[in-house]
Amino acid sequence: DTAVSQTPKYLVTQMGNDKSIKCEQNLGHDTMYWYKQDSKKFLKIMFSYNNKELIINETVPNRFSPKSPDKAHLNLHINSLELGDSAVYFCASSQDLTGSGEQFFGPGTRLTVL
């Protein structure tokens, strides 16, 4: 019973392509996040949604567009992929907006742009 799942686990694609990563949580949480982890393991928040509403948009290029069809899903679409987009992308969820709750992370999607 996976709490936060992501698909695909691995994604290898050419520069310039458009790709999507899907995320689903079955925890009944209101808030979902996307993080990017670079090759030095530095983890940086990209977006957060609360009840399908965008709350955080950290200076991420507008080639990245999150979409939340319902509060259990938060997908990430990336247009015109660049070499620098290669990283591991993590989806996470938490019960609410406050910082007092733990975040539950998905297994990650390793994106390689050639």
Added chain:
Amino acid sequence: SQQGEEDPQALSIQEGENATMNCSYKTSINNLQWYRQNSGRGLVHLILIRSNEREKHSGRLRVTLDTSKKSSSLLITASRAADTASYFCATDRDNFNKFYFGSGTKLNVKP
């Protein structure tokens, strides 16, 4: 700029020894959390400490927080090979729902 900075970047110890990792941050916080990441996996929450708390325990984990020094430490006692992982601190800043992570401390526990 990133908020949490873990130190050391890497730590190698023998099973049974204690492991101490530190986290420093730059601005005032409401909460600080520690997470573990096994190789190739997502992060798993370990413990949360609030800004008005100084110490917290959970099993073999002990976390301290010194807000005057803007630092926290994570102590793992009697380490096991299964503790081998990267450990991250996460701080909230500005508003509650934005967390800042560092690049972690990579712990290797040799059997």
